[in-house]
Amino acid sequence: MSNEALRETALEILTRVGENNSFSHLLMNQAIEKKGLAHRDTGLLTEIVYGTLQRKVGLQYLVAPFIVKQKKLKPWVLWLLYMSVYQMKYLDRVPDHAVIHEAVEIAKKKGHKGIASMVNGVLRSMQRNGTRSFEEIEDPIERLATETSHPLWMVKRWVDMYGLEETKAMCFTNLETKSMSVRVNTTKYTRSEIIERLTEDEFDVEPSSLANDGILIFKGNILKHELFRNGGLTIQDESSMLVGQHIGVSKGMEVLDACSAPGGKTTHMAEYMDNEGNVTAYDLHEKKVRLVKQKAEQLGLTNVTTGAADSRALRDKHDDHTFDRILLDAPCSGLGVVRGKPDIKYSKSEEDIKTLSRIQRELLESVSPLLKEDGKLMYSTCTVDVQENEQVIQSFLQDHPEWEVDAAFFEELPEETKELPGVSPFGLQLFPQDFDTDGFFLTRLKRRSDFHDGSNEAREHTSNETTKA
Numbered sequence: 001m002s003n004e005a006l007r008e009t010a011l012e013i014l015t016r017v018g019e020n021n022s023f024s025h026l027l028m029n030q031a032i033e034k035k036g037l038a039h040r041d042t043g044l045l046t047e048i049v050y051g052t053l054q055r056k057v058g059l060q061y062l063v064a065p066f067i068v069k070q071k072k073l074k075p076w077v078l079w080l081l082y083m084s085v086y087q088m089k090y091l092d093r094v095p096d097h098a099v100i101h102e103a104v105e106i107a108k109k110k111g112h113k114g115i116a117s118m119v120n121g122v123l124r125s126m127q128r129n130g131t132r133s134f135e136e137i138e139d140p141i142e143r144l145a146t147e148t149s150h151p152l153w154m155v156k157r158w159v160d161m162y163g164l165e166e167t168k169a170m171c172f173t174n175l176e177t178k179s180m181s182v183r184v185n186t187t188k189y190t191r192s193e194i195i196e197r198l199t200e201d202e203f204d205v206e207p208s209s210l211a212n213d214g215i216l217i218f219k220g221n222i223l224k225h226e227l228f229r230n231g232g233l234t235i236q237d238e239s240s241m242l243v244g245q246h247i248g249v250s251k252g253m254e255v256l257d258a259c260s261a262p263g264g265k266t267t268h269m270a271e272y273m274d275n276e277g278n279v280t281a282y283d284l285h286e287k288k289v290r291l292v293k294q295k296a297e298q299l300g301l302t303n304v305t306t307g308a309a310d311s312r313a314l315r316d317k318h319d320d321h322t323f324d325r326i327l328l329d330a331p332c333s334g335l336g337v338v339r340g341k342p343d344i345k346y347s348k349s350e351e352d353i354k355t356l357s358r359i360q361r362e363l364l365e366s367v368s369p370l371l372k373e374d375g376k377l378m379y380s381t382c383t384v385d386v387q388e389n390e391q392v393i394q395s396f397l398q399d400h401p402e403w404e405v406d407a408a409f410f411e412e413l414p415e416e417t418k419e420l421p422g423v424s425p426f427g428l429q430l431f432p433q434d435f436d437t438d439g440f441f442l443t444r445l446k447r448r449s450d451f452h453d454g455s456n457e458a459r460e461h462t463s464n465e466t467t468k469a
């Protein structure tokens with residue numbers, strides 16, 4: 001693909017994401033497939049689209065002084081400027097004069113001579129005079145939000161919850177690309193077998209220090225490797241692997257995964273169970289459930305049963321005390337994964353967080369009775385927010401004094417997580433800066449063995465009376 005065509009494609013995607021709230025990864029995948037892009041072109045397209053989106057707020061700040069009537073400009077012209085400035089400022093591999101030339105050519109084609117000349121003027125003047133510094137923004141929170149391109153409300157909220165230093169580290173980490181990690185399908189291979197094989201094939205890999213089945217990949221295209229195609233591996237973040245690792249499943253168990261699509265954690269648990277027992281995996285719609293089924297088949301797993309359902313009504317389908325383990329990997333705002341999906345940070349609101357926390361609490365309320373008396377329930381999200389994480393657990397425990405956070409969970413976690421700032425009595429909040437993973441929350445609950453309350457005694461009393469009668 002020519003440089004100009006590649007940038008035109010990038011501009012088309014950015015404009016659609018910016019103006020119609022379309023999902024960037026869907027549009028990227030469509031473009032890659034439709035245009036049959038080579039690996040190198042895919043890399044550059046991804047870098048331009050995600051890089052520009054990731055730094056949108058900062059780029060707006062840098063471009064603003066150079067344009068007079070911003071409101072009159074069509075959205076595509078602004079996106080053309082943002083993506084060009086992104087390449088000039090943050091990408092080394094393309095010389096500035098080439099970026100400006102391509103931008104002007106695109107402006108001529110999509111608009112007219114006047115627009116092309118405006119684009120040329122703005123970019124050349126930015127190149128000549130340099131851009132203003134983020135240091136000019138006096139308020140530290142506003143400066144952080146602009147420089148790292150997060151909505152101001154989000155940064156304020158994080159500072160209130162976690163303090164300025166932790167928030168700063170998180171916001172800057174959110175601008176960096178994360179290394180890819182894969183999970184070994186332990187029903188087929190050991191981790192050392194996979195590492196040996198990939199190293200022979202000139203991949204640059206390292207075992208994960210957090211996740212027993214995880215491998216970090218620094219060089220090599222794993223999607224094209226035979227081990228990936230034959231179901232020996234799954235792509236998964238190390239933080240998500242901690243769920244399967246610490247929920248404590250074993251062969252023959254009955255496990256419920258209440259929110260399972262696309263099946264990353266379902267299949268991990270099923271692998272741990274070595275194809276024995278059963279993981280019952282639900283998600284809202286048949287289309288999503290199919291993804292779980294496909295993933296299980298791809299990995300050669302035969303102990304997964306799927307179904308479409310609202311998990312707030314699972315008591316209509318299953319008796320209480322049915323499952324040995326329950327996973328509630330709840331729907332969430334996804335603020336822990338904004339590195340890979342930058343559109344998320346611009347599309348979420350505080351109102352969404354409030355609504356989601358209510359759904360999370362409802363889900364927890366309705367799936368918890370399905371757990372056996374001595375069972376364990378894992379709650380997790382890929383977000384960084386107290387209201388969706390610690391407060392959901394706190395509220396559940398307040399209403400259910402017969403439940404507690406399983407103290408053994410903290411003991412079993414990897415040693416290096418134990419002193420993290422995100423450890424609380426309610427679980428572990430991993431920040432992206434802790435281990436270069438997604439931002440992720442997980443905790444494990446169980447029923448208290450020492451719990452007796454009046455109602456229990458009352459129940460016992462009644463049942464004794466009934467027996468006597």
Ligand SMILES: C[S@@+](CC[C@H](N)C(=O)[O-])C[C@H]1O[C@@H](n2cnc3c(N)ncnc32)[C@H](O)[C@@H]1O
Nearest residue numbers: 259260261262263264265283284310311329331
């Ligand atoms: C965080 S994702 C799950 C990711 C999955 N556990 C994995 O590891 O691949 C949350 C899922 O919950 C589903 N969901 C949302 N509300 C639900 C509900 N009321 N009942 C069942 N599933 C629901 C969403 O469709 C989404 O697929």
